[in-house]
Amino acid sequence: MSFSYEFEIIMKTKATLIIAIVFTLLSCKNYTKNNIVAVSEHEKSNNSEEHPHWTYMGETGPEHWAEIEKQSSCEGKRQSPVNIIDIDATNDTSLNPITINYSNDVKIHDVTNNGHSIQYSFEKGDYIVVDGKKKELVQIHFHEPSEHTLNGIRFPLEMHMVHVDSDNKIAVLSVMATEGKNSEPFTFLEKYLPLKTGATKPVNVKFDLNLNLPKNKSYYTYDGSLTTPPCTEGVSWFVFKTPITISVGQVKQLQKQMPLNNYRNEQPLNGRIIKQLAQ
Template identity: 55%
Template sequence: MKKILNSALLLLILASCQNTKKDSSSNSKEGYSNRIIEKHWSYNGETGPEHWKEIETYSNCDGKYQSPINIVNYNLDETLSDLSIFYSDSTHIHDVINNGHTIQYNFDLGDYITIHGKKFSLKQFHFHEPAEHLIDGIRYPMELHLVHVSNAGEYAVLAIMAKEGQSSKPFDFLESYLPINVGETKNVDLAFDMNLNLPKQKTFFTYTGSLTTPPCTESVEWYIFKEPITVSLEQVEALKKLMPMNNYRNEQPINGRTIKV
C-alpha cells in the first residue's frame, strides 16, 4: 500500500513539474509576442531610422549597400541592358491599404518586368513624400515605388519621381479610394493601366541597393527614371494628410557602388 502511495505521489510531482514548465514556456512565448508587437518602426523618434537595426531582429538596416542614395557621379554604360516593362492596360488592382507608413495599392498577378531575362512580377506600389532618392542633390516632392518580386524572392523596384504641375488623371482614379484610415483596407477590384503613371521617356539610373524600410533587405535592383511625372499640389496634399510626415529614409552612403546610366 505504501509503495502504491509513493508511486502516486511521484506521478503528482512529475505532473506538477510538467505543468509549471508548460506555463513558463507559454508565458515566455506570449511575452516574446508582445515584445514583437511593441517593437514597431516609424520615421522619427525612438523607433526612427537610426534605431531600425535595434527594432528588427533580422534587420539589415546597418548593411553596407543600403538605399536610398544621392544619384551622382554616375557612369555611362554602353552594355547596360534595357529594362523591359510588360504592363497591360487592364491590370487588376486588388485593394488599397493604409499601413501606417504609406498608402499602398496591391496588384493581382499580371504586370511584370524583365531584367537580364529574369521575370519580376509587380506586387504593389506606394508613395514617399518627399522623395527618398536624390538626383544630383535634388529632392522631388514625391516618389513612387513600384515593387516587383521574382519567383526566387528577389526584389526589383522602379522609382518614379513626381513634381508639382498638371493634375494627373491616374492619380484622380487612385485617390477616389481615399481617405483611408491607418490599418484600413479598401477593396478596389478594378482594372488599371499602370502605364499611365510611367514617364514618357523611359531612360533611367540603376544601381544595387536595399529596401528603404525594415528589414532593409539588400541585393535590390533599383531603376530610377530620370524624367518625373507631374501631379497637382492638391493631389500631393491628399496623400500627405494620410501618411506620416516626411515618410522617407535619409540618404545612405554609396560605399563604392557604381551608378549606371
C-alpha cells in the first residue's frame, strides 16, 4: 500500500460519498476527485520541490524512505511487509474466519497508474468485518513480485485489498498469485491497461472481487504498517495462505505498468506475533 509525506484524510460530503485510498501522483500533488474521500496512502506536496519523491530504486529507494520522508513512520518498529514462517505462527483459537462481504453489484470507479502501482478504486458497498467492526473496501493494487514472503518464498505477484473503518483504521487483505492458468477476473481488470504514469481511466463497471480470492480462506494475521511512505502503523494485515493463479502474461502485463520490483523488503518482527486461524 500501497507519502514528505504524511497520511492525509480529506473529507467531502456529497450524496454519493465514496471513500478511495489514492496514491499521490508523480506530480507530488495530493489527488482528489469529485465525490471521493481520498485517504492518501502517499505523500503531501508541501515541499515537493525541495526533496526527491520516494521510489523503489537507488537513492530514493526503500532503504532511504525514512530520510526522505521525515514525518513518516518508515523507521517504526511495527512495519510491513514481513516474512511469515508457518511453524512460527501461533494457532489462535479466538480468531474467526474473516467476514467478507464483497458483492457482485459493486462497481470499480476507476483505475489509476500512480507511478508506484496500478490501483483500482471501488465504489462503496464491499466490506469486511474484523473484530465486529465494518471496514469498507476502498481500493486494490499490486506489487510485483510480492512484498510478504511465506516461509521465505517471494511470489510473482501480491494483491492488496485496502479497507478503512469509521475510525480510519486500515485493514489489508493480501492475496498472493502464482503463475499458471489464466485468470478471467484479471483479464477483465487488465482490459483497462496500458495506462500512462499519472493517468486515470474511468471504469464504472460492476466487479465481483470474490473472484480474486482463493477458495481456501485460511489466513495469517499480524499488526503492521502501510508498505509505502508514510509507512503508517496500526494496519491489520490478513495474508491468505493459499495463492490464486494467474498467467505469466497477466503478471507481465501488470509488471510493464509498474516500477520494476515495486516491493519493500522484509521488515523485522521486533517481537510481534503472527497468528493463524486454528486448523
